[in-house]
Amino acid sequence: MAGVANISAEEVAELLSIDELISVIERGLANYSEGEEGGMLQPYRSIVQVVNPGPEFGFFGSMPFYNSKENILACKVGSFYPFNLKHDKPVHNSSILLYDPVYGGLQAIVDGVVITERRTPAASAVAAKYLVEDRSKPVKLALLGAGTQARSHFQALKCIFNISKVCVWSRTMESAIKCAEEINGEACNTAEKAVENADIIVTVTLSQTPVLQKTWVKLGAIILAVGGSGPDSQEVDPELVKSSVVYTDSKKIALMECGDIIKADAEIYAEIGEVVNGTKPVKRGPTTLFKMAGMQMEDAVSAKLVFDTYRAKKEPS
Structure with missing residues (x-):
């Protein structure tokens, strides 16, 4: 050694x-x-x-x-x-x-x-870089979850976008307030309020039931679904997943391990790497969702x- x-x-x-x-x-x-x-x-x-x-x-x-x-x-x-x-x-x-x-x-x-704390938001930032239609415009960011990944996603996305406002929700208001204070954001007492008019929504929870509902999300929003682990996890309303254009980092892993994809029986349009290397054109829907599978x-x-x-x-x- x-x-x-x-x-x-x-x-x-x-x-x-x-x-x-x-x-x-x-x-x-x-x-x-x-x-x-x-x-x-x-x-x-x-x-x-x-x-x-x-x-x-x-x-x-x-x-x-x-x-x-x-x-x-x-x-x-x-x-x-x-x-x-x-x-x-x-x-x-x-x-x-x-x-x-x-x-x-x-x-x-x-x-x-x-x-792990930094590579995950780095992958999300790459996805958002290609999926957001106009990166020159200020964006409102919503963070559902107030742990380490919420903070690191804010830092990574700040490298790509001009974030005009960031709203944070957590299952406990104490956690939301603490995170919001650290990143100069606003703590919200409901997830619905946090995502209101948000351009980019990041879900970073360990939830097994949806914390983000379709009816709350504005048209054109980008959803970065990051949290959850395993086929039983679920952060996003399956109706929202099905109505979105869906991307991931790995189709193979997402179809085996990502509850948001499996439970919605969602069709994956492309890996974000296919967009980066030019084999697939960017396609946007009423909403566009990137599901982070994570890989070695x-x-x-x-x-x-x-x-x-x-x-x-x-x-x-």
Whole structure:
């Protein structure tokens, strides 16, 4: 293990520029949607359920990834323990292992928590960049959810858009107020009020029942459905999903794992990477929805960016 870089969450936070990350994720999404020509091998994740005494449980997964085009060999390992919220412990814990693709040696262990916090909104920002018709206009942003992903989505979208107003809703008003104060937004006591006249709506909850209803959403709005985990999750009214033009980062994963897609029996128009690489034209509907499935490619290219920046800083000038 000599010579292996161990890059902590604090170092990742310092090294990972959101502007650079958005560009890297954009290129990764385009490569992914090119199939074999994109140079990627991304086997389906392997997951085991961890059963603890009582009703609580967790999941542990491993997600290998290789891209010959970008020279990346990596594996994300991580856990998801939904009951940790009530124990004031992290729901997600993960690391990304980076290997030398030529000789196979382990090069770095990169903390995955900050990467997950930032790569997810970076992918959403890429989607919004292509799906919003006129990026020069000020936008009203609505955040349904007030956790880490709500804050990081605000920061990422701010890199692309002139956000004139941001409204925050959470199941507890205390959380909404805290988040709103941090991002200079407005806390709302109902989700309906938060999304009123919003141009971009971000759902970042762990809900299994819809928190966003079709009748609340204005025509032309862009919905970034990010939260939820697994086929039982659901944040968006299925009627809203079905009436929207739907995009995702990975059709394969979305059709197997995303409850918003599965429960609505929705048709996916395109992967956002197909729009980025020009194989599919942008198509908008009365509303347009991007469902974030999440995949190890996004973690791997983010970890590679961190490692490259880390090495550049360590090299003598």
